[in-house]
Amino acid sequence: MNLPLPSETIFHVIESTIKEYRKFAQKNISEQIQDMTIDQGLVLLFLNQHPDLTQKEIAALVFKDKASMTRMIDTMVHKKYLERSMNPKDRRRYKIKITAKGKEVLKTLPPIIHHNRNSSLKGITKNELNQLETILGKIITNCTKK
Amino acid sequence: MNLPLPSETIFHVIESTIKEYRKFAQKNISEQIQDMTIDQGLVLLFLNQHPDLTQKEIAALVFKDKASMTRMIDTMVHKKYLERSMNPKDRRRYKIKITAKGKEVLKTLPPIIHHNRNSSLKGITKNELNQLETILGKIITNCTKK
DNA sequence: TTTATTTAATTGATATATCAACTATATTTA
DNA sequence: TAAATATAGTTGATATATCAATTAAATAAA
Numbered sequence: 001m002n003l004p005l006p007s008e009t010i011f012h013v014i015e016s017t018i019k020e021y022r023k024f025a026q027k028n029i030s031e032q033i034q035d036m037t038i039d040q041g042l043v044l045l046f047l048n049q050h051p052d053l054t055q056k057e058i059a060a061l062v063f064k065d066k067a068s069m070t071r072m073i074d075t076m077v078h079k080k081y082l083e084r085s086m087n088p089k090d091r092r093r094y095k096i097k098i099t100a101k102g103k104e105v106l107k108t109l110p111p112i113i114h115h116n117r118n119s120s121l122k123g124i125t126k127n128e129l130n131q132l133e134t135i136l137g138k139i140i141t142n143c144t145k146k
Numbered sequence: 147m148n149l150p151l152p153s154e155t156i157f158h159v160i161e162s163t164i165k166e167y168r169k170f171a172q173k174n175i176s177e178q179i180q181d182m183t184i185d186q187g188l189v190l191l192f193l194n195q196h197p198d199l200t201q202k203e204i205a206a207l208v209f210k211d212k213a214s215m216t217r218m219i220d221t222m223v224h225k226k227y228l229e230r231s232m233n234p235k236d237r238r239r240y241k242i243k244i245t246a247k248g249k250e251v252l253k254t255l256p257p258i259i260h261h262n263r264n265s266s267l268k269g270i271t272k273n274e275l276n277q278l279e280t281i282l283g284k285i286i287t288n289c290t291k292k
Numbered sequence: 293t294t295t296a297t298t299t300a301a302t303t304g305a306t307a308t309a310t311c312a313a314c315t316a317t318a319t320t321t322a
Numbered sequence: 323t324a325a326a327t328a329t330a331g332t333t334g335a336t337a338t339a340t341c342a343a344t345t346a347a348a349t350a351a352a
Contacts, residue, residue: 003256005195006188007207009263010275014164017282017289019209021157024289042152049151056330061153063165068309070332075307092317092330110149117155120288128281129156135274136163142266143163143170202300214339216302221337238300238347 014136025116033108039064040076041109047082047098048106054093081105160282171262179254185210186222187255193228193244194252200239227251 006012026038033041042062046053053061059069073096076082081102087093098106121129152158172184179187188208192199199207205215219242222228227248233239244252267275 003191003260006191006259010267010278011164011167011263013279013282013286014160014167015209017285018157018160018164020286020289021160045149045152054330063161064308065310066331067311067333071308090318090330094331113152114149117157120285121156122288124281124284128277131274131277132156132281133159135270135278136159138270139163139266140159140166142268143166200300210338211340212301213303213341217338236300236348240301
């Protein structure tokens, strides 16, 4: 069987892309906000626009499982970016609130992220982005159907 | 600032794609080879075609750092897929050899991986693959230049 | 040739991720 | 309504990843 090496496949390119983007984005975040990981930043952005998200829902949005999310929110609570309080409508869930410190970060973070996205997509047309999304969508479908 | 949510960006799609592919590929591998992770399989494939790779070089190929690679190869040695011996030409490096058990796996693995790649890319044209590679290449360049 | 620098790999500390088992609450169904 | 099932979140065990410091050997510079 003449199988191309993993490094010669499109999957290698895809993985390389997301790793380099994450490295790039983390570097730019760390320059301005210390002790803030990309994923923690994303959690803040999500909660800011959707305050009623459950831990499980946030987990899905950032590609983690619920156990990881428990611990991630533990550390964000410990760092005073978030607060947990009971949700009276469903006492299995928490209400997760962004603290004042968290809101401060939410002033600094969006411009950085905006810049990360823009500069990493520089020279790529709207049309190309659509192509990208379409093709990747096919791969996702192939991997998840049935 | 009206910043789209992370889940609405192309980065989310890219990350989703690689995660789903990995999940899909791992499932198919686990059905036939127990106790073998994707990354361990990739290491075997690389070493099979390039027996003189150093740990550091393998690390780069599978997107890990050298400390992770030390430990990954430790476990593969422990599981009897690999053997380390000294490299007389450069005694800082190891010569990493695939054992008989490793070679057995290398009979089973390639067809699985072939199937994983093929079925996850089903319905995608050569041209689309080229587009994909080109566009992702631009993102990588944007993230790594300077 | 001795000394300084670089390189490959390891180690310890720590962070992060994942699985399975569990708790508490809510929802369904008999 | 009581019992069964499903859901949100936690926890412990374990695996995996990352960083910084270290070791040992090779290479470059003095």
